[in-house]
Amino acid sequence: MASLEQYHAKRDFKRTAEPAGKVVRNRKGEAGGIFVVHKHAATRLHYDLRLEHGGVLWSWAITRGPSLDPHEKRFAVHVEDHPIDYASFEGTIPKGEYGGGTVIVWDEGKWQPENDPAQAMKKGHISFELHGHKLNGLWHLVRLKPRPGKTRDNWLLIKSDDAAARPGEDILQEAPESVKSGLAIEEVGEGKTADGKKPRVWHSNRRSTSKAKAKAAKQLEFIEPCLATLQRDAPPGKEWLHEVKFDGYRMQAQLADTKVRLLTRTGLDWTGKFGGAIVAELGRLKCTDAIIDGEIIVLVDSGVSSFALLQADLSAGRTDRFLYYVFDLMRLDGQDLRKEPLVERKQALQDLLGKQPDSSAVRFSDHFAEPGKVMLEHACRMGLEGIVSKRADAPYRSGRDLSWVKSKCTLRQEFVIGGYLPSEKTGRGLRSLLVGYHEGGKLHYAGRVGTGFSMQSTNDLKKKLDALKAKTSPFDTAVPKGKGPGKGVVWVKPELVGEVEFRTWTSDRIIRHASFQGLREDKPAEEVVQEKPKAPAGRTDTKAKPAGGKAKPASGKGEISAFVKSTGAANTIVKLSHPDKLLWPQEKVSKQGLLDHYALVWPRMQQFVVNRPLSLVRAPDGVGGQRFFQKHASAGMHDKIARMKDPIDGEEILFIRDFDGVAALVQLGVVEIHIWGCTIDELDKPDQIIFDLDPDEGVDVKAVRAAALEIHGRLDALSLPNFVKTSGGKGYHVVVPLKPSADWDEVKDFAHDFARALEQAAPDRYTATLSKKARTGKIFVDYLRNGRGSTTVAPYSSRAKKGATVSMPTTWAEIEAGLAPNAFPIGDKTTLKQLAKADPWADFFKQGKPLKRG
Template identity: 25%
Template sequence: MSLKEYKTKRRFDETPEPDDRDLVPSSNESRFVIQCHDATRLHYDVRLQIGDVLKSWAVPKGPSLNPSDQQLAVFVEDHPLAYADFEGVIPPGNYGAGTVMIWDEGTYQERSFPEPGRAREVMENALNTGHITVVLKGKRVQGEFALIRIKQTKNWLLVKKWDQFASTKRQNWPMTSIRSGRDFSQLAASDQVWQGAGERTERQEKESPYPQPARASEIWESVAKASDGKMLMIPQKRERLQSHEHWIMQPNWAGKRYLLSFHHGRPKLVSKGGLDHTTRYKDLIRNLKGQLSQGILDCVLSPEIVDGLIVYDLVALDGKLWVHQTYENRQTALKPLIDSCSHLYFPREVRGQTELFRHYYMYGSYVAGVSHQVLLGFKEGHEEPELKVGSAAHQHDEPSTEASFILPEPQVYRGKARLSHGDRVYWPERRIKKAHVFDYYLQVAPYIIPHIKDRPLSLVRYPQGVMGQGFFQKDMTGFLPRYLETYPWRSSRSSKTINYALCQNLDSLLYLANLGTIEINPWMSTIHELDKPKLVYIDLDPHGRPFQDTYRVAELVKKLLDEIGVVSGIKTSGRSGLHIGIPLGQNHSYEQARDFCLSVCTLVEEQLPDICTLERNPNKRRGRLYLDCYQNARGQTIVAPYSLRPTPDASVSCPLLWDELVPDLRAGDLNLVSVRDRLKSRGEPWADLLSLANDLETARHRLKDVKP
């Protein structure tokens, strides 16, 4: 096992870290150490002695005793055994600059408890196969843990196994060294660096480009001085947003503007007047502690955000000022930092598309829109890198009424699936928390499960809420509970096996909800007959047209289907479109279903050529509604009935009765709150749809007799 990468990254004449000559005698009893590293971002390093090196993983959120938590662990370079005794300060300018603390240490054994002479062999084999299970005997962390590699990447998962040390309660571990008892500020303030075995060396520290003053008012003064007197930008009011690719638009949240300063993970909230408001918001500061190590952020404290701040801009990071960088560069550096923070939120943005921005954001909590010119750095005072546009002229874009968003108290579920981090805010503008999403899927489970059971699922997940980074997940691997089934399917395109999640029961649905799943997209066929769809769709995508046109097209499709004796259902897409579902029997292939839908859509296009089109190229549609019937294919998905959508209104793809379809229907009125009440009062409009079966052969013959 080589330490070449470790040595290449470090300058041992500047850093007090041990080199490969600082050897520690090998022991039959394997050691482990967990070091907390206050670098660019506070994180934990888990190191296991395997042979003559420490195999190491960087764990951003640290270990958890909750078996439901799957903590990301990034495999990094091997470290020398002497590193297990290293605690101190890595000077600025060096790799991993920051303070290192020995947070926990002890010994471990592989789960099978091999004989001492075979321990190294067993651990090396487990490392190569990508699945390590060990029993830790530390001073803080104890019990059985698994490290599971995600495919052939450097990303692993650190998972606690169920045993007497497991707990679903949040752990309030002290942030102090298990060896020296000091916290980060004491370690960083020391003139010497602890190196283990009682040795100390003088601390080398470079002056930061921006100081960390004692008084809050000096933070503003130091930033202004270091940036040639250029303070944070104040938007200049304009009548119109800038519709150009060099302008980025964001909603402007109502609230107080602050500088949020971090020094060794400790936050300080400073007003524009230079006043320290840290003690005013004790709960907020407690949430923010340790989110970043060193930096200054431009933030807004909004009454709509119950547990954090909206972050607009990056002022300084790790001792470097960013005010002279372009806005685009600042945002590029800022986004990955915010995505990993649970109490800092990044506002959504739209680049150069004024109408799209206005449609989604010029309402509700957003009192205005702000445009940023991406190629400019900070400007003084009220110049034009930021333009603020009021929303008074856009009253027609108001969201659904506040009365429809009286959130019910989430119920406590006592089953196998457990809710974690229930207070995490998913929709800040609606005060919707993760617990509300979990409870929504609990309440609608009897209605959504029949539509997704036995079907491979593609998930859209937002673990940090809809303002954070979302991602699309098909392959469900890693540590999974026994009650969550998966279905392996080999993709002909990629020649890879995809393990799709299956939602067979309530616990599996709630497990997916706890992963941050907002949107659930099932196949149109089941695992029992993958080539035989049970339900196919005609998707009406308005492409920016008014809903009255979508309504008109849907009514025409319904009329044609009625004429040929085909039973159908209608549901909202959860956004601006409509989905027309057609149940099928057992003997129809995807190709037959797609051809039938295409024939129906062709007749619709012939009758309404100025409103709708079958053209697949968006650039050639000329603003017409898109009749999408091509997604009826093996491996394709569509959003499930009663699935949430990541829209500002927390809207739902909601089934309707055909006589409920009206020209002024608003998708936002069918949301996380109202759909639950609707089901209680009206029942499930699609309850019988899955039990019906249209005969496409008969329908195709009848369709030939229909005259345009």
């Protein structure tokens, strides 16, 4: 039964102009009705989603506002029902009163539930469609599992991945104004109205609890930090958020008036150790006081934090590389925020930081809402230390707590045992093992292993080692002393092999945080080497012969036709009408010239386009005329362009089976061939990942080339084979072959996380956000090509661009040497020379690996 009892109890209608309202029964008895999203600049900016049901407006406070990105799960607090009259309000509630601040109608329209809304509310999962000015398509409200002793009704608002979804876009930034007045919330707050009349002002009887100015502290008390509990697996469930685990110094920032202090996790004042940049930026934040939680780190070139570099910089007095990643806010303007849910504290922190410059030394540590297992896998693939998972609705509790869980990435490999340190404890055989690996015919020391032993296993292992005692060290260099092994080492013959789990390698190739897993009696000691990622495909020259024989240097476009005719490669049953028609008039490339190009590259190209769903860019009157995108059949289409139905949505899919199909595309005036990242036989199992580097206007090609090489290095580090091709335009395409196993969501999630990791590591260079505003002066790492139905230009395809260029597969060595992204025009001498070389992508699919989960 709908009720306004809570709404009325909070308001004195003798003092407030808010509508008292009453429950309005739906005369038609239909589910659904109006919806409204209020943008409300109260103590903190938030959005209120209201859905008409049972004569009232069901209401949720959306802390960060709705998002059109299906990957973004927005925290929503279910609040009291509001009267229908409330939907149209736009105006100001005076500060100091209940809900004080400015309100605008950010969006409005109709909503339609998929099922009975009352039952869905009871169940805790409401699926519904919105038909508004800004919000459309299918949405979900999902209730979070309540915490013991808590009464707050917490939900998540999630956009479904449908045609109305806009991954990577921020509708809140792109369309901030009211749909009712067209005014910004700041303008309404200043008293402006669309009709020039006096603005509406509402009053309420609730007193302000904020006395920030009166409580400005001289010096704030230290808050013991919340510590994460180590667990092997990241927690599942939608109630968890996941952050990158940094490898640095945990640091609490305290801001009181103009003074800033940086305190360690035990409360020591380390303000003077980190230079002036971090302190200066914190000092410029607009607040009377604040207590912030975060971690100070140093990033290596790959974008991963390095504790070794951090310590080295502190020892050397170097301060220019320190970054302070902040992830929690415990106090702000005299108010203790520790009882507030995590997502609200993080939103308040992000609001406090505001828009930070890309070079900022103080940075917001963003979070991800994907499943914990997936996030941990992706973090490990990217070379990160691990993740920290936090309950979205949890308060901030000092000490170790299960609402924060850390899951770490680990490495494993075999090592040769070269010695041990006996235990000083009675009954325990040994304290630690000294291990190494073979390199250049010698045994190289790799560090100590001091955990992972049981009482029985340590005694058994000591007996075996004692039988192999030696007088001298088997390692090629002296074993470090100091904190490492020193006096009392027992050397042994390097014959036993142990499996070791460890966190990472140091810069001098010593393992960190190692744990013994057991002996490997199946592996000879002399075969143990340091395990490294395999060499990437692009750096290994293949012995495959050039397709169609070696092309002679061409002096003009006509030579390609002569070469093709001499090899007989252009045979097709498809007849071109008007073969001399120029598709690129300025470059003098005709339909026949395009067909000759495809005949020349066909032996290389066919594995990438045959039996794959296609989308086409057509320019029947040439690239200077009308161009359009086509993915379904049309009248006059040759039967060599095959068709099938998508089994999921029944949509028509185009594909080709042979060279005749390509000839039929040319006959249609197709100037670009775009492919799905899968075959027609496995539509839901992609066989490649693509990263399309799309630079903003004015970004130098050298920066784009450097970006491609950085991605190459990161993928190498993940042992993922990767290939590169020119886009034919302004960028490069980095492509990873896969053995089809993962589904589209898994592949797209990986690509998205990879792109966001690049962005977070170098926000001045990269963005993973599609909007033009976010891309200003940066390179957009386009991961969106990896969704089901999304396409990318095929290898060797022509481009509808100036120069009649080709998207050309190449080697990483050529990219390093300065190869331009538009280096290969159709039929040009440069292109023919490139095609005379060995095929750099010959074994592309042979090198594919499964995108493993775990």
